[in-house]
Amino acid sequence: MLRNIAGGLRSLFRKEQVSRELGEELNGFLEMAAEEKMKQGMSRKDALRAVRLERGSLEITKEVVRSAGWESLVETSLQDLRFAARVLGKNLGFTAVALLTLALGMGANTAIFSVVQGVLLEPLPYREPDRLVMVWENNPRFPRVWVSYPNFLDWQRSARSFQQMAAGVEHGVDLTGLALPNTSTASKSPRVSSARWALS
Amino acid sequence: MADKPSDLVQGTLDMLILKPLALEPMHGYGIAVRLEQMSKGVFRLDAGSLFVAFQRFERDGLIKSEWKATENSRRAKYYVLTDQGRKRLNSETREWGRQVAAIARILEAS
DSSP states (O other): OHHHHHHHHHHHHTHHHHHHHHHHHHHHHHHHHHHHHHHTTOOHHHHHHHHHHHHOOHHHHHHHHHTTSTHHHHHHHHHHHHHHHHHHHHOHHHHHHHHHHHHHHHHHHHHHHHHHIIIIISOOSSSSGGGOOOOOBOOSSSSSBOOOHHHHHHHHHHOSSOSOOOOEEOOOEEEOSSSOOEEESGGGOOEEOTHHHHHO | OOSOOOOOOTTOHHHHHHHHHHHSOEEHHHHHHHHHHHTTTSOOOOHHHHHHHHHHHHHTTSEEEEEEEOTTSOEEEEEEEOHHHHHHHHHHHHHHHHHHHHHHHHHHHO
16 A cells, blocks of 8 residues: 555656656567567568557557556646646636636625524524523413513412523613614613523 | 467456566566467467556565566566565465366356
């Protein structure tokens, strides 16, 4: 495994030398085969031709051997990358539009996911969020209406379905100054009853 | 060499190339010639399959190589079988024997 990687890296980084060595070895192989044929009376030209037919040509064989190792995959990928960069560099308008599209797409995705994560996926910041329910008062005219504090106290005392109950009230503060009065959102944080803290 | 050379049975190439090397270090052409002689011309390897196999063997540590002069004072890369290569050759030869025996049993049964 390690030797395999080392061999591939050698082919990648000492390409010239590896290629030259392979070329010399293959050339020797084909020459020896041709010599054999010349001994049987063939001319050198005919012998070389016959060898090429029987054993394959130098260049093709070199290519076959080169493309057999894993490093040829790296090499062709690099070639593809270089080619892509060149083409993109030539069409700057297209490149800009493509980049912008990608950027917008990623940005929008990230934004949407942040919201989904916060609102839907992340559990509420309480100990057992799946056992948490919200209770409302209900009457024919106003479904889900606010609870009066005395009612809440009654519920808290006599309800058996809940381990604990807490109440909260939304509460804004009007800020006035030189400009128009403004209900501060920062001050809208609800006031809560004491048991609320025990729930968290 | 009556018939034209036939293709190798798949999976036997490794074994066949390693075998001549078990006797002595050889260069690529030497191995090709030896295989042709020993098979009486049935197997003729092209340079591509041979050298792809050498590259793989060398990376798998089955063979080592060194440049030396041939008897005709030409420079050639000689391949030497390593211990690991010898082990591989033995296990492949054993497995091949098992398969040939099994095939023979099947064919003789009818």
